[in-house]
Amino acid sequence: MTTKPVVVGADGSPQSLRAVEWAASEARRHGAPLRIISVPVLPPRMRPDISSTRTVADVIRDESAAWLDAAVARSKEIAPELPLDTSLLSGAPAQVLTDCGVGALMLVVGASSTSGLASMLLGSVSRYVAQHATCPVVVVGQEKSTGHRKVAVGVSDRHDAAATLAFAFDEAALRQADLLVIHSSADEEVPAWLTDWYEKYPGVTVSQQVCQGHPARVLASHSASADLLVIGRHGAPHPADVGGIQRAVLSHARGPVAVVPAED
Template sequence: MGLPLVVGTDGSEFSLQAVDWAADEAARRRVPLRIVYASLWERYEGQVPSEEGTGPLEGWEADRILDTALERARARRPGLEVSGEVLPDDAADVLADEGRNASLLVVGSRGRGELAELLLGSVSLAVAARADCPVVVVRGPVPLPGRERPRQDRPLVVLGVDDAGENASAVAFAFEEAQLRGAELLALHAWRAPKVTPQSHPLIAGDAHAAPVHHAQETLADALARPGREHPRVTVRRAAVEGSAHKALLDASEGAEMVVVGTRRRLGHFGLQLGRTNHAVLHHAPCPVAVVPQVPR
C-alpha cells in the first residue's frame, strides 16, 4: 500500500466536501486516508476562536471537528483505512509538513473563517503554493458514491500543458487520474499569433498562424508521448487553442471531473511559482483543481 492521502478539515462545509472527495480518491487509489485538523486554523484565517478568544479551540471542540470528519469518511467509504490527528499548529504549516509523506494533499476551496465573497481561501492557496506533493483544491459539488455521472457520459480530465518544458509530473498525474477514473484526457496548449503589421505581405500575414500552431502541436506531442505509451488504455484528445491559457482551461473545465496544472519551484525562491493561469483556475474552475509541482533537477 502506498503513501496515505491527506486531507485537511476545519469543520466547515467546504472542508467536509474535501473529506468526501478525498475518501473517494483514497478508495480509488487503494491508499489509506489521513485526516488532519490544525487547531490554529482560525488564527491563520483571521477569525477569533470561539472559546477563549485568544488561543486555539479547546481540546473537546477540536476532537469533535476531527471525529465528525472521520465518521463522515468511514460512512462514505466503508472498509477504507482512515486515521486522523489534531495538530496544534498553523493550518498551512501542518498541511505542507504532511505533504512530505503523502501521495496527495486535499483541501477545500475555503475555510470557515473566510469571507463569503472570496473564491479561494488563504490556506488553500498557501498549501497549493508550498506543498512538495500534488495538491487538489476541491471546488464544486461532490456527488454521492455511484452517482458520479450517468453511464452514457464519459468522465473527462483536463490537462494544461505549458511551454516551459517542465510538464512531466503534471502530465503523469493527469494520465494516472484519467486511467483510475476511466476518463478521457483532454490536453490543452494555448498559443498566440504574432502581431502582423498592415504593411505585411498578405501571404506572409496568412502564414502568421502556422508557426505557433505547429509549435503548440509539437509541444503537446512531446509532452504526451511517453506517458501515452505507458497508459495505452487512456483516450487522449489534444487541443492547440488560440488565446489565453486560463480561459481555455476554464472553458474546458465545464463538466470535467478535474483540471490538472503544473507548477515549478525556482531555485533561490521559497515555494512554487503558481503564475496567473494557475491562480485563475484555482479561483474560478467549477471542478477540483490539481496543482502538481515539478521541481528542477
C-alpha cells in the same frame, strides 16, 4: 496499492467535508490509506475568560476534535473499509498542512469556507499549500462532481511537464476516463512529446486542444466538464506568471483542481 496516504484537511465547513468525501474516494481508488488532519486556529487577540476554568483554546480545540469526528463519519460513508488515521495538530494552518504533505500521495484541501475565521483564512491557506507543498495538492471547490468521465490537463511548458502528465494519465487510467490535453503546440497534429505517453497508457483515450485565449480562463472553463483539472507548478519559487495562472484557475474553477509540483 500504495502505503503513501491521501491527506485531507478538515475545518468543520461544508467545503472541507466535500474535500473529505473527495479524498476518501481518491484513497479508495488508489488503494491508499486516508489521513484526516485538523489545525485549531486561536486568533492572537483572543484571551481566555478568567471567570471560566476553560480557556478559549480549550473550546476551539474541542471544536476541532468534533470536526475530526464529523470528517471520519463522512469518510466512512464513502469508503468504510479504508485504513484511516486522524491528527489534531497545532501551529499555523498553512505551514502545518504543507508539512503534512511530505511523503503523501497527495494533499486535499477545500477551496473556501463559510465559517467565521476559517472563511477569512482558508483561501490563503489553500493557495499557500498549492504553491509550497512537495506533493500534488487537490483543491476541491463548492461544485459537486457529476461523473463526467473526463480528466483535463494543462501543459504550459512541455519540458517541465513530466510530473503533471504522469499524474493526469494515472488519474485518467484509474478512473477509466478520457484525457484532454490542453497545450500550445499548434505546429504539430500530435506533439512528439505526447507520443511516449500514448504508448505508456494505451488504454487512455486522449484528445488535444491548442490553447487559444488566456490560459487561466481556458483551463477554468474546462473544470466544469471534467472530474479533475490538472495543472503544473514550476520548480522555481514564486514565478509571477505561473502563480497568477494558478490563482486565477483556483479562484474560478468549478471542480477539483490538482496542482502538481515539477520534478526536481
